[in-house]
Amino acid sequence: MTKQKLVLIGNGMAGVRCIEEIIKLEPDMFEIAIFGSEPHPNYDRIQLSKVLQGDTSIKDITINDWEWYEKNQILLYPGETVVSIQADEQFIITSKGRQVQYDKLIIATGSLPIMLPIPGADKEGITAFRDIKDCEKMLEYSKSHKKAAVIGGGLLGLEAARGLLNLGMEVSVIHLGDCLMERQLDKTAGQMLQKELEQQGMNFYLEKQTKEIFGGEKVEGLRFSDGEEIAADLVVMAVGIRPNIQLAKDSGIPVNRGILVNDWLETEVPNVYAVGECAEHREIVYGLVAPLYEQGKVLAKRICGQEASPYTGSTVSTKLKVSGVDVFSAGDIFGNEQVKTMMAYDDYSRTYKKILIKDGKMIGAVLFGDTSEGNRLLALIKKGADILEYTESGKSEQTGGSLVASMADEEIICGCNGVTKGAIVNAIQTQGLTTVEQVKGCTSASRSCGGCKSLVADLLEYTLGDQYNSTEQKEPICSCTTLSRDEVIQEIRDKGLTHTREVMNVLGWETEDGCSKCRPALNYYLGMMNPVRYKDERDSRFVNERLHANIQKDGTYSVVPRMYGGVTNVDELRRIADVAEKYDVPLIKLTGGQRIDLVGVKKEDLPKVWSELDMPSGYAYGKSLRTVKTCVGESFCRFGTQDSITMGIRMEKKFERISTPHKVKMAVSACPRNCAESGIKDLGVVGVDGAWEIYVGGNGGTHLRAGDLFCKVKTQEEVLEMTGAYLQYYRETAHYLERTSKWVERLGLDHIKSVLADKETRDSLNERLDEALSVLNDPWQEAIKSGEIQRELYETVKVPVDMKRGG
Amino acid sequence: MEAIRYRIKVGALNEIPEKLGKTVKIGAHEIAIFRLANGEIRAIENRCPHKGGVLAEGMVSGEHVFCPMHDWKINLKDGKVQAPDIGCVKTYKTELQDGEVIVIL
Numbered sequence: 001m002t003k004q005k006l007v008l009i010g011n012g013m014a015g016v017r018c019i020e021e022i023i024k025l026e027p028d029m030f031e032i033a034i035f036g037s038e039p040h041p042n043y044d045r046i047q048l049s050k051v052l053q054g055d056t057s058i059k060d061i062t063i064n065d066w067e068w069y070e071k072n073q074i075l076l077y078p079g080e081t082v083v084s085i086q087a088d089e090q091f092i093i094t095s096k097g098r099q100v101q102y103d104k105l106i107i108a109t110g111s112l113p114i115m116l117p118i119p120g121a122d123k124e125g126i127t128a129f130r131d132i133k134d135c136e137k138m139l140e141y142s143k144s145h146k147k148a149a150v151i152g153g154g155l156l157g158l159e160a161a162r163g164l165l166n167l168g169m170e171v172s173v174i175h176l177g178d179c180l181m182e183r184q185l186d187k188t189a190g191q192m193l194q195k196e197l198e199q200q201g202m203n204f205y206l207e208k209q210t211k212e213i214f215g216g217e218k219v220e221g222l223r224f225s226d227g228e229e230i231a232a233d234l235v236v237m238a239v240g241i242r243p244n245i246q247l248a249k250d251s252g253i254p255v256n257r258g259i260l261v262n263d264w265l266e267t268e269v270p271n272v273y274a275v276g277e278c279a280e281h282r283e284i285v286y287g288l289v290a291p292l293y294e295q296g297k298v299l300a301k302r303i304c305g306q307e308a309s310p311y312t313g314s315t316v317s318t319k320l321k322v323s324g325v326d327v328f329s330a331g332d333i334f335g336n337e338q339v340k341t342m343m344a345y346d347d348y349s350r351t352y353k354k355i356l357i358k359d360g361k362m363i364g365a366v367l368f369g370d371t372s373e374g375n376r377l378l379a380l381i382k383k384g385a386d387i388l389e390y391t392e393s394g395k396s397e398q399t400g401g402s403l404v405a406s407m408a409d410e411e412i413i414c415g416c417n418g419v420t421k422g423a424i425v426n427a428i429q430t431q432g433l434t435t436v437e438q439v440k441g442c443t444s445a446s447r448s449c450g451g452c453k454s455l456v457a458d459l460l461e462y463t464l465g466d467q468y469n470s471t472e473q474k475e476p477i478c479s480c481t482t483l484s485r486d487e488v489i490q491e492i493r494d495k496g497l498t499h500t501r502e503v504m505n506v507l508g509w510e511t512e513d514g515c516s517k518c519r520p521a522l523n524y525y526l527g528m529m530n531p532v533r534y535k536d537e538r539d540s541r542f543v544n545e546r547l548h549a550n551i552q553k554d555g556t557y558s559v560v561p562r563m564y565g566g567v568t569n570v571d572e573l574r575r576i577a578d579v580a581e582k583y584d585v586p587l588i589k590l591t592g593g594q595r596i597d598l599v600g601v602k603k604e605d606l607p608k609v610w611s612e613l614d615m616p617s618g619y620a621y622g623k624s625l626r627t628v629k630t631c632v633g634e635s636f637c638r639f640g641t642q643d644s645i646t647m648g649i650r651m652e653k654k655f656e657r658i659s660t661p662h663k664v665k666m667a668v669s670a671c672p673r674n675c676a677e678s679g680i681k682d683l684g685v686v687g688v689d690g691a692w693e694i695y696v697g698g699n700g701g702t703h704l705r706a707g708d709l710f711c712k713v714k715t716q717e718e719v720l721e722m723t724g725a726y727l728q729y730y731r732e733t734a735h736y737l738e739r740t741s742k743w744v745e746r747l748g749l750d751h752i753k754s755v756l757a758d759k760e761t762r763d764s765l766n767e768r769l770d771e772a773l774s775v776l777n778d779p780w781q782e783a784i785k786s787g788e789i790q791r792e793l794y795e796t797v798k799v800p801v802d803m804k805r806g807g
Numbered sequence: 808m809e810a811i812r813y814r815i816k817v818g819a820l821n822e823i824p825e826k827l828g829k830t831v832k833i834g835a836h837e838i839a840i841f842r843l844a845n846g847e848i849r850a851i852e853n854r855c856p857h858k859g860g861v862l863a864e865g866m867v868s869g870e871h872v873f874c875p876m877h878d879w880k881i882n883l884k885d886g887k888v889q890a891p892d893i894g895c896v897k898t899y900k901t902e903l904q905d906g907e908v909i910v911i912l
Contacts, residue, residue, distance in 0.1 A: 513844055516866045516873035516880075539826035543864040543875040546827075551875055555861040603830075792824040797817050797831040797840075 003031040004103040006303070007092060009082045009247070011036025013045060014276025014292035015108025016064055017418065021300030023072055029304060032074045033100055035092075039079040040132055041066055046289060048135050052163030054702070058132055085251035087269045104271050104303055107248055107259060111241040111277040111287070116151065120213030126235045129160040138236065142167035145233035149173075149222055151210055153180040155318060157238035158193075161202055164236070166704065172203040172230055174210055174222065176239075184318045184329035188345065189352055189368040196325045196350070201706075205230070243278045243285050258285040263310035265299040275299050281313065288316050293418025315382045317415065319374060328371040331364030331381040332356060339363070342387070357387045375455050378415075379407060404458045413459065414445035414452045424456065428463045436460065437475075477736075478517035480509045485735050489525055498533075499526065500540055516542075521736035524623070527659060528731050531772035538793075544621035547793060548779045549606055557606060558599040561615035562656065565630045565648035565668075566594025572615060579612050591620065593627030593665065607790050610780040616656070617780045623737075624659055628652040629667040631675035633687075640670035642687025647716055648676075651685075654720060655727060657776040658769070661734040661743075664727065665700075679707050682740040683726060685719055688712075692719050696726060696752075697744030705741040708749050711756075725762040728769040729755060813912040820848070820906050828863030828872070831910070838899060838910060839863035841872065841883060848901045849883040850910050856894035 006022070008015045011034050019032060036042075040062070047061040069076045077094065084093040091101045113128030115121060125145075127137045138160070142148075148164045150157045153175030161171045173180075179190035180197075194204055209225040213235060221231040243258035254260050254268045258280030265273050265281075276292045277285065286292060291314035301308035317330035335341065335356045342355040351369030355362060355377070361384045365377045380390055404413075409422030427433055427442045436456050440446050446453045461468045476482050483491070488507065497503045500522040504514055514522070523540035538546045549557035563572070576596055580588055586600035595618055601609055610617075619626060630648035634640035648668040655666075667676040668685040678684025680700035684707050686693040691712050698707025710726070713719055729752065734743045744752065756762055783789045817831045823842040830853060831838045839853040839862045851872075853863050860876030871880050871889065880889040881896055888894040900911040 511869060513867075513869040515868055516878055519866060519868065539824075539867065542866065547864070551861075551864060553858065553860075553876065555864075791822065792827065795829075797829060799815055799817065799831065799833040 004029060005101055006030040006032045006104045006106070007100055007102040008032065008034045008106045008108060009085075009092070010108035010110055010276070010278075011038065011040075011042055011076065011078065012108060012110045012276065013042065013063070013289060014110070014296055015106060016042040017293050018106060018108070018275050018296035018299050019074070020064075021297055022303060025300055025306060026304045027072075030104070032072070033077065034069070034074055035077045035080050035082050035094060037079065037081045038131060038133075041069065041076070041078070043132070045131070048129070048132070049159035049163055051132075051135050052129075052138060052160065053166045054163075058135075082247060085247065085253070085272070087251060087253065087272060090271065102271070105273065106299070106303075107253075107267070107272065107274040107278060108276045109244040109247060109278045112244045113237065114240045114242055115237050116210065116239060118210060118212055120215065120219070123213055123215055123219045124217055125215075125219035125233060126213065126237065129156055129236055129238050130241070138164060138234065139167065141234045142169050146170055147172075147232050148234040148236065149230060149232035150236045150238055151222075152236075152238035152240070153177065153204070153206070154183065154238065154240070155181055157236070158197065160236045160238050161197075162200075164234075165201055168704065169234070170203075171201070172205060172232070173197075174205045174208050174224075174230075176207070176209055178207050180204075180206075181327070184333070184366075185327065185368075186333060186354060186366055188354070189327065189329075189366050192350060192352055192368050193325060193327060241277070241287060243280070245278055248274070248278070256280050256283075263298075263312060264302045264308075265295055265311065266302070273299055273303065281311065284313060286314060286316065288318065288415075290314065290412065290415030290418065291316060293415075294412065297418065315378070317374070317378045319371060326367070326369060326371040328367040328374040328377075329365070330374070330378045331362075332358075333364040333366050335364070355387070355390070360386055360388075362387055362390060372454070375452055379411065382411070404455060404462050413455050414443075417444040419443050419445040421459065424459050425463050428460060434460070434464065434468070477521055478515055480504070480511040480515055480518050481507065483507060485521075485525075488522070489529070492525065492529060497526075498530070499535075500537055514540075524659060524661065524736050528772070532775055545623065547603070547606065548617055548621060548783065549601070550621045552600065554600075556600045556602055558597050558620070559601050559606070559609055559613070560591060560595055560597045560618040560620035561613050562618040562652075563595045563615075564652045565628055565645050567630075567645060567649065568596075575613055575615070579609055582612070583609055591627075593620075594629050595620075595627065603794055604796055606794055607780075607783050611784045616778045619657065622659070623662050624657060624664065625652070625655045626663050626665045629665070629676045629681070631669050633668075633670035637670060639673060640687070641689050642670045642692065644668040644670035644676065644685075644687055647685060647687075647692070647719060650716060650720065651723060655723070655773070657778070658727070658731075658773055660727070660731055661736050662739045664730075664740065666723075680704070681707065683707075683723055685723075690714070692716075694719065694722055694726075697741045697749070699739060699741035701739075703739075703741060708744065710749070710753065721762060721766060722756065724769050725756050725765040726752070728765040728772075731769070731772075732765075814902070815910045815912060816907050817910055818908055820903060820908050823848070823908065826867045828865060828867065830861070830863040833910070833912065836912065839872075840901075840908065840910070841867055843867065843870070843883070848903065848908055850899035850901050851881070851883060851886055852897040852899075854896070855879055855881070856888060856896060857892065862896070 042064040044061045044063050050056040081095040082092050083095050091099050093099050113130045127134045148169040149172045150161045151174045153173050161173050164171045179187050180194050210222050211225045212223040213219055214221055219235050221229055223229050245255045245259050248259045249255050259267055259274040259278050261267055261274050261279045261281050265275050267274050275295050277287055294314055295311055298308050298311040315331050319328050340357045344353045354366045356364040362381050407421050411421050413419055413421050424443055424445055433439050439456050446456050477485050491507055503522050519540040523537050527534045543551050549559055580598055583605050585598045589597045591597050628648040628651045630644045633644035664682045666683045667678040667681045669676040669678045670687040678686045678695055680698040684695040684698055691714055693712050694710045695707030696710040699705040730740055815833055823829050825842050826844055829840045831840055837853040838850050841849045853861055855862055855874040857879050858876055860874040862872055864875045865872040870883055872883055873880055879892050886896040886898040902909045
């Protein structure tokens with residue numbers, strides 16, 4: 001039997017998902033061709049905001065790579081647009097003049113961003129936020145420009161704004177309405193969101209209509225209808241999308257707002273179907289991925305000639321997470337007189353919940369701050385549950401397990417990837433899956449936004465019963481083992497393991513000798529738990545920490561001697577100058593941490609350089625305290641309210657050399673002008689009149705993060721006490737290579753605050769820290785004094801060229 | 808034609824620290840010598856095929872060394888770069904003679 005010809009117009013998420021379903025049902029029924037205007041394989045458009053936020057690369061968001069098309073014998077025409085459908089004779093024509101016959105045709109052309117037709121909209125520096133190209137443009141602009149304006153305060157606009165903020169731009173959001181995300185949020189939640197985002201640094205211009213974009217060839221700013229102007233180098237239009245229906249319309253396929261389809265996704269033209277954002281079903285055009293996947297399933301069955309229940313529409317839900325702000329909305333959230341609401345507003349912890357009830361049934365919900373109930377609410381709203389079911393279950397503390405038990409097999413668990421409960425349970429049973437990661441790998445559930453992870457875990461528990469082990473769900477520390485960091489630490493404690501090799505043997509490592517991930521991690525954990533007796537394994541250290549210098553790309557090293565608090569003197573400077581001259585140091589550079597870096601020192605010269613410098617190691621190479629940056633402070637500065645230099649030096653002298661999960665930077669400023677940049681340090685101290693403020697979790701590097709105010713204390717001693725306890729708590733609970741900025745977010749600032757609020761806890765943390773500090777010595781001195789260390793680590797064997805002829 | 812082979816003494820075995828590399832310069836050759844956990848000696852060219860990282864400073868695990876620059880994993884026996892990266896490093900034969908390590912060039 002010859003195969004039927006199936007053509008898909010549009011290489012996006014909805015269309016390709018439908019093809020995946022078709023291949024699953026009937027792998028040999030069709031010869032498939034896909035046309036896509038973008039030059040990429042199918043990627044996850046939802047994740048573009050993550051690419052923009054810098055967490056993810058474009059490669060990571062590809063759903064179907066080139067191989068997938070090849071493996072399934074699909075002819076993909078990337079960068080080729082279909083320009084005409086000849087429905088009478090059943091063929092299409094492309095931008096390259098290609099004519100392709102079809103038996104079945106699926107239109108999945110998605111939508112187009114709406115570009116406001118205002119004066120100046122054709123200037124350079126204006127973009128939409130819809131595809132990879134737009135994303136690349138924004139990334140490019142952020143490198144050389146400062147000010148961004150985002151028109152549109154909806155979901156898309158806010159994600160773009162957050163991304164641009166992460167890229168270091170100043171961001172203004174212009175919104176026509178008086179409230180953000182008004183399609184998904186009510187006024188209360190919208191205002192809470194605005195407040196939160198303002199704290200993150202976004203500027204908002206609400207109830208403003210952009211009338212004109214001004215500038216020369218390039219954008220210079222926006223003018224609103226009330227005459228107000230703001231400056232901008234980059235303008236992102238995120239005012240909405242419209243279904244891309246031009247092709248269908250030109251080809252005589254009936255359209256309204258979208259391409260009209262019935263419950264089987266059939267257009268009014270025989271053998272032509274439409275799915276996704278371009279389709280209009282029962283007067284609704286969907287713009288979120290879950291409904292589109294539901295449509296794709298129905299269409300796949302229809303095209304394969306299998307029986308399917310009709311598509312009757314979807315309940316939509318939205319989850320937004322931008323930098324710590326969790327927002328959820330599902331169903332009808334506006335209501336009218338007949339609709340009653342249940343509300344809980346917590347001003348202190350900044351959470352808000354609203355449930356809308358009509359005739360006793362749940363019809364919609366909004367969550368702000370805490371969205372853990374989102375999936376459960378969505379499931380209840382979808383089935384139109386009685387509100388009593390929700391309130392009663394709350395009383396009896398219904399677990400997630402009984403919720404998933406009550407779900408029907410065809411209910412969707414993962415909205416992003418359209419994975420049903422039945423599919424997950426089946427995969428768990430037939431393929432022996434035991435972890436969320438495995439379910440993710442086999443079924444794609446929770447592969448995209450991850451919001452359904454807890455439901456997947458519940459399903460595992462529900463399906464496996466006693467065999468399910470929730471502790472297995474943790475991330476293993478590397479591919480040599482299946483154990484997580486916490487499990488390894490527990491085992492080390494329980495079994496009293498004392499060196500890395502023993503940990504690997506006893507805990508059944510899959511490799512004989514570990515790898516570059518687990519070895520340094522184990523070495524750190526062992527040392528942290530048993531600082532006095534554990535002998536540091538230098539062969540489990542990265543080169544920089546083994547040689548106590550930073551390796552450069554040409555194999556030379558850089559040397560940074562310690563200058564406490566960034567303070568030096570004539571003697572030190574003279575010695576540094578002499579050493580630099582004597583050893584031909586090619587580059588002398590000031591570091592960002594207020595010290596001097598001698599770059600390009602030969603390995604074999606290191607011990608001599610250190611000896612002649614006669615200064616302690618600055619640990620510029622270490623996962624350890626780097627510097628304590630200070631400002632001039634009250635003794636010289638006319639604004640200073642505290643002695644920041646003394647404070648900084650005391651901190652640096654106390655905590656230097658301690659090993660930590662990742663590098664730790666500190667700073668002390670003498671007033672809120674913050675000249676020492678205390679707000680972007682792992683721990684930053686700011687002097688105010690009569691007190692010190694301590695900020696934590698700041699980061700000025702890859703993942704820019706402003707520190708959170710941790711506490712306010714009166715004396716220098718208290719600063720040292722709090723810093724010590726905080727540092728030790730980080731040492732004991734963080735994953736190896738986890739910076740404090742990530743650690744604070746993982747544990748939660750409030751949790752850390754509550755732990756350290758207890759004086760006894762602080763004291764015992766400080767005791768353990770002092771114990772660890774007590775055994776540390778300056779590593780440069782150790783190397784200078786030990787011929788063995790010098791021979792083993794720093795010597796290079798040189799054999800003269802006129803080599804002996806062996807025999 | 809018989810190739811000319813040089814046998815070069817590079818030092819005593821007990822002077823090479825276990826699981827660490829040693830840089831050896833022989834004329835224009837720069838070689839990284841390793842003493843593995845099982846006591847065997849390996850010698851490879853001291854340049855990672857990726858960006859020229861000095862492999863002698865890498866972390867040694869079993870039969871592999873991890874380049875200190877960008878963590879490429881290289882097999883010390885055949886010099887092959889491990890997936891997902893690709894490439895190859897020159898390897899040298901070694902011998903032990905009266906406690907001395909000999910590299911054959």
